Amino acid sequence: MIRWVSRRYLELLRAATARSVEGIRDVELVSPSAAPAGPRAAEAASRVTLNPDYTFERFVIGPGNQLAHAAALAVAEAPGEAYNPLFLHGPPGLGKTHLLGSVANYLSRHSPQLTVHYTTAESFTNEFVSSLNGAAIEDFKERYRRADVLLIDDVQFLQGKARTADEFFHTFNALYEGGAQLVLTADRVPAELKDLADRLRDRFEWGLTVPLDPPDLATRLVFLGNLAKEQSEALPPDALRALASKTSPNLRVLKGALTRVVAISSLTASAVTTASIENALPAETISPPAPKELQARQVQEAVAARLGLTVDELLSPSRTAPIARARQLAMFLTRELTDLSLPAIAHAFNRRDHTTVLHAIRRVERSALEDATVSRALEELTSELRSEPVDSGPD
Numbered sequence: 001m002i003r004w005v006s007r008r009y010l011e012l013l014r015a016a017t018a019r020s021v022e023g024i025r026d027v028e029l030v031s032p033s034a035a036p037a038g039p040r041a042a043e044a045a046s047r048v049t050l051n052p053d054y055t056f057e058r059f060v061i062g063p064g065n066q067l068a069h070a071a072a073l074a075v076a077e078a079p080g081e082a083y084n085p086l087f088l089h090g091p092p093g094l095g096k097t098h099l100l101g102s103v104a105n106y107l108s109r110h111s112p113q114l115t116v117h118y119t120t121a122e123s124f125t126n127e128f129v130s131s132l133n134g135a136a137i138e139d140f141k142e143r144y145r146r147a148d149v150l151l152i153d154d155v156q157f158l159q160g161k162a163r164t165a166d167e168f169f170h171t172f173n174a175l176y177e178g179g180a181q182l183v184l185t186a187d188r189v190p191a192e193l194k195d196l197a198d199r200l201r202d203r204f205e206w207g208l209t210v211p212l213d214p215p216d217l218a219t220r221l222v223f224l225g226n227l228a229k230e231q232s233e234a235l236p237p238d239a240l241r242a243l244a245s246k247t248s249p250n251l252r253v254l255k256g257a258l259t260r261v262v263a264i265s266s267l268t269a270s271a272v273t274t275a276s277i278e279n280a281l282p283a284e285t286i287s288p289p290a291p292k293e294l295q296a297r298q299v300q301e302a303v304a305a306r307l308g309l310t311v312d313e314l315l316s317p318s319r320t321a322p323i324a325r326a327r328q329l330a331m332f333l334t335r336e337l338t339d340l341s342l343p344a345i346a347h348a349f350n351r352r353d354h355t356t357v358l359h360a361i362r363r364v365e366r367s368a369l370e371d372a373t374v375s376r377a378l379e380e381l382t383s384e385l386r387s388e389p390v391d392s393g394p395d
Contacts, residue, residue, distance in 0.1 A: 050108065050118065054101025060226065062219030063372070065095055068210045072099040072183070076106035079114070079149050079181035083208035085172075088185045090212030093250030096185040100151050103183055107149060114148040121157035125164045141167075145174040149181045155204070156186045159195035169200050176203070214249035217241075217368060218375035223251060224258055225369075233262050235272050238365050242274040247281065257281055294337045294385060296348035302385055303330040306377070315350045328360035329377070335361055337385055 056076070061069050074082040088096045104118040119127075124144075131140035144150065150171075158165045175182055186193065189211075190204035215223065221244045228235045247257045264280045265272045297311075304311050307326045314327055327349065334345050335357065342354035351357065367374040 050104050051101050052105070054098045055105050056102045058226075059095060059098055059102060060215075060219055060223045062215050062222075063376075064213030064215050064219065065099075068095070068099060068212050071208055071210050072103050073106075075181060075183060076103045076110075079107065079111070080179045084176065085182035085184055085204065085207040087190060087204050087207065087209040088183070088212060089187065089189050089209065091187060091214070091250070093248075093252040094212040094214060095251060096212055097153055100153055100183060100185055103149075104151055115146060116149045116151070117144060117147040118151040120153040121155045121168075124152065124168065125157065125161055128164050128167055141171070144171050145178075147175060147180055149183070150175055151183045153185050154187070155184050156188065156193055158200075159193055162197075165196055165200055169197070169203070172200070172203055176206075182207075215251065216372070216376055217244055217379050218372040220244035220249065220251075220254060221369050221375070223254065227255060227258055228262075231262065233272075235262075237369050238274055238362070239272045239277060241365050241368060242277050246277065296334045296338060296340060296345065299334045299337060299385060300330050300348075302381055303333065306381060317350075328363050329374075329381075331357050331360040332364040333378070333381055333385070337382065 056069070056073055059065075059069055068088050071083055071086055072088070075084075075086050088099060090096060100118070104116055107114055107116050127140060131137045158168060172182065184204060189209060190201045193201055193204075221240055224235075224240050224244055228240070243257060243261060244254070247254050261272055261277055261280045264270075265276065270276060300311050300314055303309075303326055304314050307322070307329075309323065309326055313323055314330060316323070318324075331345055331349060334340060334348065335342070338345075340348065342357045345357045346352065346354045349357070364374070364378075368378060
């Protein structure tokens with residue numbers, strides 16, 4: 001409540017006091033039950049147990065999380081004023097907890113005077129149950145309802161826990177009405193939290209609801225590249241791309257896959273290659289393989305259609321930039337999505353030497369690392385081709 005009054009009325013109070021009372025140099029709002037500023041700040045800091053790696057600087061931004069990142073940063077810079085509540089949702093491993101921790105870490109550094117409470121819905125439930133058993137419910141309410149910022153991860157855990165959800169409802173109301181900032185995360189949108197009371201789901205949608213979508217290939221490549229640099233591991237671009245494309249879009253799984261690949265490389269004193277990555281990864285972490293029945297002609301037709309060319313132009317001797325780039329893209333996808341060898345791909349594209357195909361593959365791999373447009377085109381074409389009915393050939 002103090003923060004809410006301070007934002008809206010402190011300057012008016014200062015002006016009115018200056019007109020009414022001589023010798024008053026400043027006005028400070030203090031809660032009757034509040035401790036002095038120093039201990040209060042220290043208490044707030046000690047209560048927030050954070051992963052120091054969860055910062056906005058370390059968060060890899062991509063098309064699937066750009067809005068969520070911007071909203072979380074806005075909330076951290078102006079708590080209670082930007083989007084309240086902020087509700088982030090998406091499958092596990094896409095960065096919700098990272099953004100929640102980033103808000104908490106940002107506030108800890110830049111607004112140490114605020115009381116920030118960062119926890120999970122499961123911990124909130126456990127604390128609530130313990131307070132009931134120990135007859136300390138008033139202390140529990142005071143602890144949560146005097147926060148300036150409340151960050152709750154995985155609120156879907158409140159489903160099916162009527163008493164805890166009811167307590168959270170009242171906590172939410174008290175904080176919201178007092179001008180405190182609320183940031184919540186879940187694995188689905190509020191409307192799909194069917195086992196929560198309508199009144200609570202309704203409140204979750206009062207502010208801004210933002211999804212986090214699975215990262216595209218370019219985002220996964222940047223994420224892996226940053227991790228590799230932090231671990232002082234110089235991995236070749238083709239190996240990074242193979243790891244990014246073959247594993248789950250879940251960033252936690254992706255990080256674990258990198259750790260495993262690097263560890264095996266170190267323990268066996270062997271280089272990290274595309275082949276070694278497939279051997280190193282457990283079967284459950286590898287994405288389903290592309291269908292091998294696709295024909296080179298299908299890839300050529302899909303690439304040509306997307307880029308406004310004809311297949312004849314794609315297979316022609318022309319070296320003009322648009323045709324050359326399209327040809328390289330098609331060669332790369334043919335290598336990825338079919339069983340054809342390099343010489344066979346060269347023949348399918350009217351090239352005499354397989355080294356042309358190898359050059360094209362490496363060129364596209366580098367471009368995908370540097371250009372998100374190329375990465376998205378690869379993903380969309382791959383998805384399109386995988387969903388195509390397989391051509392069984394002439395009757």
